[in-house]
Amino acid sequence: MNRNDFPMLNKDLIYFDNAATTFKPQIVIDRINKYYINQSVNINRSDYDLSQELSTEIEKIRTQVKNFIHAEDSKEIIFTSGGTHSLNMVVFGFCASYLKPGDEVLTTETEHASLVLPFFELAETNQIKVNYIDLDKNNEVVLENVKKAITPKTKVIALAHITNVIGDVRPLQEIIEYAHLHNILVIIDGAQSISHLKVDVKQLDVDFYAFSGHKMMGPTGIGILYGKYNLLEQMKPLILGGGVSATFQKEGQYLLKNIPEKFEAGTQNLSGILGLGSAIEYLEKNRDEVYLQKLKKYALSKMKEISQIKIYNEYSKGPIIIFNVNNVFSQDTAIYLSKKKIAIRSGNHCAKLLNNLGLNNTCRLSLYFYNTKEEIDSLIKALNNENILEESL
């Protein structure tokens, strides 16, 4: 990946908070600007050329997303405001009517709030139950434990593909296969995986797959929900407005359009969709997972040489390392590194159930394709210091 493509990399900052959001290449920024400078009209409502051309372009991006995640039909691709929005749509638009009182949802204690909290709300309003799959000694999910956690009442399994703290890659293929044998639907949060794994929703046979644009070099405020056609047909839109209805009458009857239109009320984030298209194009050309894995291995080996550092997820496959410096609170370490112009994240990273696993306060280093060995060396130099706490003050 060419670092010159990213204006943010010209700043005096070493950025290791890529699981929170990624920097945007110039091609994405240019595409957003092009919309506002040359194409700033609405879609699907007008007969003039500019609007028609833009409508066609937006639909092309829907097809581009379909190809990117290997879906069957571009109608299965819904534009949303982000991964959180996508997951909320599935939980409240689909699960709310699909799940009956007493039904069970299986998840884990390492999931992000955007997956867990909507189900907590549903547990309250619909009397369903949220259960947890036991994790193995590395805090990862293995099929055996999924099997053990399934009961006759389990109707949904909801997991991240890669978690945002442990960074473990879940064995989705086998989990989904097993789940479907037992008539259990599988909902996947792909926010952390979409950049790093070649996602093939058809091969995975996953029922719903959600992700954000901004964690894959796209703009903020745009995300995708993939759902199987027949499931999306059963899903209800959470918001109604312009663009979703075929007809409506003053007596209150209305007829919704088909998928995906019925889920995209109001004017969409058009510049975001266009930027996402450019981000996909850039990612597909420049993604280099081999390089990233090498970089992570290098960082791990160097960090392990520092005796005051404890690493919590040495065996996970994702580009994330969580650690602490002995006797230094994670936030103090992050503030110290910030003084050295190094950005990492501290805390529980929106996965508050981690408290139960004793992993509530950690520092998170999350790598991306544009990070370099030299940047890791700067981090190692900063961490090789016995006075981190003192210098954080």
Added chain:
Amino acid sequence: MNSNLKREIIIENNSHPFHKETKGEEYIKINTRNESCIDNINLFLKIENNLIVDLYFDGEACAISTSVTSIMIKTLIGKTLDEALVISEEFEKMINEQEYNKNILGELNVYDEIYKQPNRKNCAILPFKGLKQIIKKSD
């Protein structure tokens, strides 16, 4: 006070905080936390005749929050509730770069340069936020 001495006092109160111990039902308890970070502190207060006779804390927090809590507790035991509230107000003024009465803050003056690190301000104020809540609860 020079910066090194201030730093030493902060580190000492972080490494060996005063009255860090979980207390039971005989104490009024309140939890105080920062939404923007992970500081999470419980305060345990005992009041007799409007006087703070005992104050403890537990929880997890950064070096600033932990040390402020430790020094706050040392400062406030033996003070009346009104005196505690005045100290709290003056401390917040100091953190927020307003004019304040240095003379009543004692050891808490070690935080008079925290304003230079805006991301630490909430950490410093958190224990006093909790103190105000717990005093209100004791009414």
